[in-house]
Amino acid sequence: xxxxxxxxxxxxxxxxxxxxxxxxxxxxxxxxxxxxxxxxxxxxxxxxxxxxxxxxxxxxxxxxxxxxxxxxxxxxxxxxxxxxxxxxxxxxxxxxxxxxxxxxxxxxxxxxxxxxxxxxxxxxxxxxxxxxxxxxxxxxxxxxxxxxxxxxxxxxxxxxxxxxxxxxxxxxxxxxxxxxxxxxxxxxxxxxxxxxxxxxxxxxxxxxxxxxxxxxxxxxxxxxxxxxxxxxxxxxxxxxxxxxxxxxxxxxxxxxxxxxxxxxxxxxxxxxxxxxxxxxxx
Numbered sequence: 026x027x028x029x030x031x032x033x034x035x036x037x038x039x040x041x042x043x044x045x046x047x048x049x050x051x052x053x054x055x056x057x058x059x060x061x062x063x064x065x066x067x068x069x070x071x072x073x074x075x076x077x078x079x080x081x082x083x084x085x086x087x088x089x090x091x092x093x094x095x096x097x098x099x100x101x102x103x104x105x106x107x108x109x110x111x112x113x114x115x116x117x118x119x120x121x122x123x124x125x126x127x128x129x130x131x132x133x134x135x136x137x138x139x140x141x142x143x144x145x146x147x148x149x150x151x152x153x154x155x156x157x158x159x160x161x162x163x164x165x166x167x168x169x170x171x172x173x174x175x176x177x178x179x180x181x182x183x184x185x186x187x188x189x190x191x192x193x194x195x196x197x198x199x200x201x202x203x204x205x206x207x208x209x210x211x212x213x214x215x216x217x218x219x220x221x222x223x224x225x226x227x228x229x230x231x232x233x234x235x236x237x238x239x240x241x242x243x244x245x246x247x248x249x250x251x252x253x254x255x256x257x258x259x260x261x262x263x264x265x266x267x268x269x270x271x272x273x274x275x276x277x278x279x280x281x282x283x284x285x286x287x288x289x290x291x292x293x294x295x296x297x298x299x300x301x302x303x304x305x306x307x
Contacts, residue, residue, distance in 0.1 A: 026104065027164040029113045030153070033227055035278055036244045037151045037163035045149060045164040048134040051108065054132025062087075070135060071264075072142060074203045082196035084132050088188050089122045094124035108163070108179035118187045129184055131198075133176050137167070140176075142193055144210040167268055168212035170291045224295045226288045229280075236269065239291055241279040241282065247279040249301060258298045265294070 032040060043046040062083075069080050091098035099107065099118040108130040111118065114141060118126060141147070147169035150159035156171075166173035179202055186192040192231040198300050222227055225242040248255060263271040281291060 026116055027113070027162075032113075032163045033229065033240050034225070035274070040109060040113060040163070041149065041151055041165040047108060047130070048137060050126075051130040052134035052138070054127060054174065055135060058087075058128060058131065059083075064303060074207070076201050077136070077200040077203055078197045079140065080132070080135070081199040082194070084128055085184070085187055085194040087128055088125045089117070089124075090120060090286060091122050093122055095270055096124055099123045099126060108177075111181070113164075114177070114181075121181075122186055125184065125188070129177075129180055135181055136180065136199065136203060137176055140174075140210070142204050143207045147210045160174070167210065170212040172209045172212075174206050174210065192246055206273070223299065224292050226292045226295075228288050236282050237245075237284055239281045239283060239286070239288060241281060241291065241295055243277050243279070243295075246276060252276060252298075254299070258295070261298065262294065 029037070029040065045131040056070070059066045064083065069076065069083070089096045091100070098122070098141060099111075102123050104112055107118075109128075110133070111126055113149070121129070144167070147167050150166060150168050150173075152159065152164040152173050152175065154162065161173055162173045164173075164175045166175050168174070180199070183192070183198060187194050221263060223244050226240075227240045228237045229240050243255065254278075256273065258270050259273050262268055262281065268281060268283050270280075270282040272280045279295075283291070286294075
C-alpha cells in the first residue's frame with residue numbers, strides 16, 4: 026500500500042481524480058444519514074459557515090469506535106472500499122468505525138462545497154512544493170493564494186481525538202476552520218515559491234516483465250509546447266547505451282527501461298537534451 030507522498034506523478038493524478046469523483050456520492054450518503062436520524066438536510070446544509078456549527082456537533086455525536094456495538098471494524102472492509110483519502114493516509118484504522126469514516130467522508134464533501142462557493146479562483150491540484158518532504162506532497166488539495174488545503178486531515182484528526190477522549194467536542198471548530206481556509210485561499214499571494222523543476226525522475230524499481238524502469242516527468246509547459254522536440258529526444262534517448270526502451274506514456278511522462286542508468290544520470294541527460302534543443306525554461 027502506498028501513501029500519497031509515495032505516489033508517482035501519474036498515480037497522484039489518478040488519486041486526485043478519484044478524490045473529486047467521490048465527493049458527490051459521499052455527500053448524498055451524508056444527506057441520507059441526516060434523514061435517517063430525523064434531520065432535514067435542506068435545513069442543516071444551508072451553505073453557510075455558521076451552519077457548520079450544529080452540523081459538526083451532529084457528526085461528533087455520531088462518531089463511534091471500531092468495537093462499538095452494531096458498528097463495523099474497518100479492518101473487515103476491503104481496502105479498496107475505503108474513501109481514497111483514508112486509504113492513502115492510513116494502512117489501518119484503529120480508532121474510528123467504518124460508519125464513522127463514511128460519516129466524515131460525507132462531511133468533508135459538504136465542507137469542500139462551502140469553501141469552494143466562497144473561493145471561486147481556487148483550483149484543485151496535486152500537492153507540490155520544492156521541498157520533497159512537504160507534508161501534502163501528492164495529496165489532493167484546493168490551492169489558491171500560495172496555500173494548499175487538504176481537507177480530510179484536520180477533519181479526521183479532530184474526530185479521532187474526540188473518540189479517544191483526548192479532546193472535548195467543540196461544535197464550532199470546523200466553522201472556524203472553514204472561515205480561516207476561505208480567508209487564506211482568498212488572500213493576495215505574498216510568497217514566491219521557486220518554479221517547478223524542468224525535469225523530475227523517480228525510480229520505479231523492477232517490473233517482472235519490463236525490468237527496471239525510471240519515470241521521467243516533464244514540466245507541463247515543456248511537454249505541451251515542445252511536444253515534437255520531446256518526441257525527438259525520446260528517439261535519441263532510446264539509442265543510448267544502457268537504455269533498453271523509452272515510452273512516452275503521455276505528454277508529460279516518459280517510462281525509461283534501463284538496467285544501469287541511475288536517476289541522477291537520467292535527469293541530467295534529459296535536462297541537457299532539452300536545453301540543447303533550445304528550450305531552456307528552467
